[in-house]
Ligand code: CTP
């Protein structure tokens with residue numbers, strides 16, 4: 001982008017979720033439970049040209065840090081995202097999200113008769129068959145879940 005214009009302002013304190021695949025910012029917003037009605041300042045930029053990819057989305061949440069459970073969920077919908085902690089206008093921490101090969105305990109199997117949904121003490125376990133778009137395969141019943149099945153649970 002040209003230095004003459006700044007598309008979105010820098011923030012003073014908070015978290016910037018950068019390098020979200022273009023068009024997927026709203027998945028991240030959903031995971032963070034942002035409705036806009038809590039009053040905090042949130043900036044969403046969608047389909048912004050980027051050096052490394054065709055287009056990316058950015059979500060800036062002021063005055064807030066993310067819980068590690070939220071970061072784990074973001075990895076499912078934005079496996080290339082970077083999470084930047086901002087303090088006094090500076091990036092004081094930069095973390096790349098990481099999508100493990102095996103996902104345990106974060107999502108439930110969408111197959112109601114799966115053993116992981118029974119009263120047995122079995123933790124949900126999925127293999128990441130494809131990162132983007134997301135495809136998860138249940139270790140127990142083989143059911144294949146896509147991103148909308150996962151987002152429905154968040
Ligand atoms: N940012 C912000 N407010 C600040 C500082 C940074 O909103 N006070 C945003 C930047 O606009 C960018 C992200 O946080 O979207 C990361 O900032 P920075 O590390 O400075 O940018 P890059 O070096 O381009 O990041 P990367 O190397 O991860 O691409």
Ligand code: ZN
Nearest residue numbers: 109114138141
């Ligand atoms: Zn299952």
